[in-house]
Amino acid sequence: MLIRKTGAHPILSSEITPRTVYERRREFIRTAAAAALLPAAGGVHAGRADQAAPRAALATRPSPLSTDEPRTSWEDVTGYNNFFEFGTGKSDPAANAHRLRTRPWTVSIEGAVAKPGVYDIDKLLGLAPLEERVYRMRCVEGWSMVIPWVGYSLAELIRRVEPLGDARYIEYVTLADEQQMPGVRSPVLVWPYVEGLRMDEAMHPLTLLTFGLYGEALPNQNGAPVRIVVPWKYGFKSGKSVVAIRFVEKQPMTTWHIAAPREYGFYSNVNPEVAHPRWSQATERRIGEDGFFTRKRKTLMFNGYADQVASLYAGMDLRRYY
Amino acid sequence: MRARGLARAGQPAAPGGADGARRRSQDWLGPVRAAVFVASLLPLCRLVVLGMTGGLGANPVEFVTRSLGTWTLVFLCLTLAVSPARWLGAPPAIVRLRRMLGLYAFFYGSLHFLLYIWLDQWFDWRAVAADIAERPFITAGFAAWLLMVPLAITSNRFAIRRLGSRWQRLHRLVYLLVPLGVLHFWWHKAGKNDIGEPAVYAAIVAVLLAVRIVRRIVAARRA
Numbered sequence: 026m027l028i029r030k031t032g033a034h035p036i037l038s039s040e041i042t043p044r045t046v047y048e049r050r051r052e053f054i055r056t057a058a059a060a061a062l063l064p065a066a067g068g069v070h071a072g073r074a075d076q077a078a079p080r081a082a083l084a085t086r087p088s089p090l091s092t093d094e095p096r097t098s099w100e101d102v103t104g105y106n107n108f109f110e111f112g113t114g115k116s117d118p119a120a121n122a123h124r125l126r127t128r129p130w131t132v133s134i135e136g137a138v139a140k141p142g143v144y145d146i147d148k149l150l151g152l153a154p155l156e157e158r159v160y161r162m163r164c165v166e167g168w169s170m171v172i173p174w175v176g177y178s179l180a181e182l183i184r185r186v187e188p189l190g191d192a193r194y195i196e197y198v199t200l201a202d203e204q205q206m207p208g209v210r211s212p213v214l215v216w217p218y219v220e221g222l223r224m225d226e227a228m229h230p231l232t233l234l235t236f237g238l239y240g241e242a243l244p245n246q247n248g249a250p251v252r253i254v255v256p257w258k259y260g261f262k263s264g265k266s267v268v269a270i271r272f273v274e275k276q277p278m279t280t281w282h283i284a285a286p287r288e289y290g291f292y293s294n295v296n297p298e299v300a301h302p303r304w305s306q307a308t309e310r311r312i313g314e315d316g317f318f319t320r321k322r323k324t325l326m327f328n329g330y331a332d333q334v335a336s337l338y339a340g341m342d343l344r345r346y347y
Numbered sequence: 348m349r350a351r352g353l354a355r356a357g358q359p360a361a362p363g364g365a366d367g368a369r370r371r372s373q374d375w376l377g378p379v380r381a382a383v384f385v386a387s388l389l390p391l392c393r394l395v396v397l398g399m400t401g402g403l404g405a406n407p408v409e410f411v412t413r414s415l416g417t418w419t420l421v422f423l424c425l426t427l428a429v430s431p432a433r434w435l436g437a438p439p440a441i442v443r444l445r446r447m448l449g450l451y452a453f454f455y456g457s458l459h460f461l462l463y464i465w466l467d468q469w470f471d472w473r474a475v476a477a478d479i480a481e482r483p484f485i486t487a488g489f490a491a492w493l494l495m496v497p498l499a500i501t502s503n504r505f506a507i508r509r510l511g512s513r514w515q516r517l518h519r520l521v522y523l524l525v526p527l528g529v530l531h532f533w534w535h536k537a538g539k540n541d542i543g544e545p546a547v548y549a550a551i552v553a554v555l556l557a558v559r560i561v562r563r564i565v566a567a568r569r570a
Contacts, residue, residue: 312406
């Protein structure tokens with residue numbers, strides 16, 4: 026079993042990287058990368074990512090919901106991104122996201138809740154204890170990563186704003202500012218980027234309101250300063266740089282569903298048995314870990330989180346509700 | 348014209364002194380041909396160098412597969428550009444580069460297809476067959492590659508002689524397969540609404556085909 030169950034396997038102290046070593050990890054990676062040879066993409070990614078101002082370290086506690094699979098390197102997690110607001114190329118976000126200003130930042134809570142309002146990012150950060158959640162991330166394009174996110178369950182926020190009876194879905198809206206995000210000028214998608222979840226999905230403990238990764242505040246290209254991560258769904262459901270969360274009665278029209286309804290459904294649960302119209306979803310390539318000549322690995326139902334989430338979809342035809 | 352160009356490429360050099368202009372054009376043809384041959388290998392060398400230096404990014408297989416696909420289209424466009432370049436006043440001998448450019452298109456296209464079969468599908472022939480049957484963008488790409496096979500096989504002197512006038516008709520398949528290649532790229536990107544790059548290739552191919560049609564119409568009016 027890949028997922029640690031609560032309490033069953035406490036983390037051995039021998040498994041924890043000493044803080045001094047951990048704090049020098051990027052220096053280590055950089056040295057290793059330089060040794061592996063200078064030119065081209067890898068070096069560029071690392072350079073760009075590190076030019077930004079130093080990010081705040083976040084105090085976290087470990088979570089039983091974390092996987093112990095090897096983590097994808099910082100360079101790959103921050104250098105290979107889909108974030109169309111900064112361009113459609115995988116390295117565009119790392120190159121362009123330095124324009125994003127993440128302070129001041131507010132998240133507006135709207136719709137069917139008893140306590141709507143505008144929440145300051147720093148207030149949100151302190152709302153509940155931050156946890157490190159190491160999740161698998163499966164992109165709809167057929168690649169995957171293992172990412173140590175930092176955040177707390179979205180349910181913590183939802184409970185505090187007290188959803189009303191007709192709040193059956195949430196939709197989260199992400200920033201769309203031409204000044205900061207050059208990609209928004211391009212008509213590839215209808216802006217702003219909107220994603221959504223059914224209320225029981227949003228309340229599921231795995232659904233993470235995310236502020237950081239690798240123990241630090243989120244780099245801009247990964248959706249700073251706050252994003253949502255839903256690990257059993259394809260990556261595009263995990264909206265970045267969230268500015269509003271709305272509680273609504275009807276199933277939201279989500280951005281990719283509007284762009285290509287046959288290709289991207291509202292649910293978009295990771296499902297090896299339901300192919301994307303243009304490729305099979307049965308296998309995936311783990312970024313950084315799988316070598317050039319490595320056979321792709323099998324994709325797991327609900328991205329390996331079936332034990333925790335399959336019950337949410339009991340009785341549903343997942344071919345129809347893809 | 349196409350058949351004549353390639354057929355001539357296969358014939359021995361004209362006897363000395365018979366045609367001074369032609370002779371001169373052949374003086375530079377040898378080095379140019381060698382230079383084009385070497386230059387055409389550079390895209391592959393680049394990938395090998397990047398591979399050895401960790402420069403292929405986070406998803407090396409995708410990077411290499413896409414790069415090979417792009418270069419296939421580039422060489423197809425170059426192949427189609429030879430005749431128009433000639434009409435625009437380029438030395439007639441440039442048609443002798445066309446076979447090499449066409450074979451390089453086949454070379455990069457075959458590597459592109461091989462990488463898909465090997466690294467993406469791991470020789471799961473049933474999955475490959477299902478992909479080709481069910482996914483229009485793969486159907487188009489496969490069809491384009493398949494149509495290149497007979498052209499590559501019959502690109503030698505022997506086949507040109509043997510097929511005679513049928514050779515030219517056969518090689519008109521290029522006008523079908525190049526648009527199929529562009530369609531493959533277009534459909535691949537269309538799902539993500541990211542058609543900027545395919546649109547560039549579509550425009551280039553459209554121009555290269557349009558000049559042929561215009562030329563035919565003009566020739567027919569004159570006749």
